[in-house]
Amino acid sequence: MKCLLVDDHTLFRQGVRRLLESESDFEVISEAADGGEAVEKAREGRPDIVLMDIGMPGLSSFEASRQIKKNRPETKILFLTMYEDEDYLVQCLEVGASGYVLKDTPAPQLLNAVRDVYKGGKYLSSQVLGKLVEDFRSRVRDTRMRPRxxxxxxxxxxxxxxxxxxxxxxxxxxxxxxxxxxxxxxxxxxxxxxxxxxxxxxxxxxxxxxxxxxxxxx
CATH class of the missing domain: 1.10.10.10 (Winged helix-like DNA-binding domain superfamily/Winged helix DNA-binding domain)
Known part of the structure; x- marks a missing residue:
């Protein structure tokens, strides 16, 4: 599967590239350091999956993802980020992302996430999923307990x-x-x-x- 890496930190991109290229089923076709470059590289390389950071300079990651999906709907977007934030997760899903993975995720889990997304699945880091579940439970408790x-x-x-x-x-x-x-x-x-x-x-x-x-x- 063809992958495009998008992150404004060169060392991080290189680390992810080495991880992916150590597996026979991955091919990193290009890298980008910001959202605008990501849109251009995706248009040129037609990747199967884009691993996208959040919070880069220039064109926002969300707008870049939206444009990439518009230009080629079959391209999958997997956000790879440090933010364990529900609002960011919602925005990612709104622009058509298929995955949300934290940067401290163990390498085997990241590889599984990319493969799952490539096959058409959805993937959320267990930490993020756990937070969502707890937030939901808390809201349910509050709704039940709150006098109306x-x-x-x-x-x-x-x-x-x-x-x-x-x-x-x-x-x-x-x-x-x-x-x-x-x-x-x-x-x-x-x-x-x-x-x-x-x-x-x-x-x-x-x-x-x-x-x-x-x-x-x-």
Missing amino acids: ISTLTPREREILKLLAEGNSVKEIAVILGLSVKTVEAHKFNLMRKLDIHNKAQLVTYAIQKKIIKIPVNQ
């Missing part, structure tokens, strides 16, 4: 605001023209939905959600 104000009815929101402003249940009953028992029921429901257990938590929640405003001392 959207679950409140309009009446419950109204009572939440009045309670946070310091009104008693009896006062709220008079203000809204409801029975004390009805207000108590709404109060119980809204505190259950929001996982609130006392007045202090209720006021704190109302401030955080900007349901009530705290005046600023001048």
Whole structure:
């Protein structure tokens, strides 16, 4: 398979070249030190795979990858980077990359990654994949645990605001023209939905959600 190496660090490119050329199924057809040069070398050499760095001078790696894929869709892009960053990973996938490998990946894993991508597969470094999984789990936990104000009815929101402003249940009953028992029921429901257990938590929640405003001392 024909490979193009793109990285602004010459020593790193040379190291990867030696690794690839030590295997009989790899051929490094060219090297590039920036995104613009990568686009030109890819147009000339028509590589099967481009190993692309992130954060090079000149044309961005993402724009270079986009142009390479536009000129020759069958060329595979594998990002080889030091960044263990979810935002970078998303951008790489958006421009059509097939792999995202960290530069400290062991040589055998890098070779496997290139071969997998060449065969049409996708490859993510285990460190990056692990981070994504943990981030996802954390978001799921937060979503499940986070009390949601959207679950409140309009009446419950109204009572939440009045309670946070310091009104008693009896006062709220008079203000809204409801029975004390009805207000108590709404109060119980809204505190259950929001996982609130006392007045202090209720006021704190109302401030955080900007349901009530705290005046600023001048």
